[in-house]
Amino acid sequence: MLNEIKKDAQTRMAKSIDALRHDLVKVRTGRASTALVDSIKVNYYGSDMPLSQVASVAVSDARTLTITPWEKQMVGPVEKAILASDLGLTPNTAGTVIRLNLPALTEERRKELSKHVHGEGENAKVAVRNIRRDANHQVKELLKDKQITEDDASRCETDIQKITDSAIKDVDEVVKAKEQELMAI
Known part of the structure; x- marks a missing residue:
């Protein structure tokens, strides 16, 4: 039961990161794509x-x-x-x-697009945190129904936090890579 919650959370977080990558592809850099x-x-x-x-x-x-x-x-x-x-x-x-x-991007436009990319990254982080909240809520419901012990719940929440930290790190890497691509001349 707990493994299903963790796998579901991990899958949904991966989909959020994929959605971010898909959205950032549409952001125009100076390069044709x-x-x-x-x-x-x-x-x-x-x-x-x-x-x-x-x-x-x-x-x-x-x-x-x-x-x-x-x-x-x-x-x-x-x-x-x-x-x-x-x-x-x-x-x-x-x-x-x-x-x-595709015209070359001005420095001002690059900074504007960089802010947009950063905002998209923040939205992805919010989505990841919402998934964490949902997973933790499911764990608490199981604990309340006495289907799992407090130790199991605590371990599971720690694992969910590790999955969340990893997903947020991935989001940061995707955003950083896109910002570097934008700032490259």
């Missing part, structure tokens, strides 16, 4: 489709993404979707190839 356009939806014959399903996306150099729609008539809708997204990039079209040039 196909993940920047993953969240863009394109109107494809009346339904919204992810950009990756209507076009090939490739990194042509450090600051340029090339998007090649599978169908010639999809160039316009893809351009519209990029302009409507919150990327703040203007597509350059040459025939059926769309190029996105």
Whole structure:
């Protein structure tokens, strides 16, 4: 019973860290990445489709993404979707190839993005702590129902705290790595 609580807490904390990594991929550094356009939806014959399903996306150099729609008539809708997204990039079209040039980030913008990354990290830490609280609550419920001893409860809470400390350390490492990536010129 206690092992299930610990495993559940560890799994949920790992998912929180994965969610943080996924969210931080969308933060634009000075470097081109196909993940920047993953969240863009394109109107494809009346339904919204992810950009990756209507076009090939490739990194042509450090600051340029090339998007090649599978169908010639999809160039316009893809351009519209990029302009409507919150990327703040203007597509350059040459025939059926769309190029996105990523401008170099200013020092002010880097610091602003660094604060955003730090805030996302804090949100992930709050999520991890909430998971710890839930796990400890489950342990206390078992103790209250006299299904476990006080020693077992104490040991389990100590183990849950170790799992939490490890997860928070992982969050800090993810945030630190992203901040270093942002500050690199």
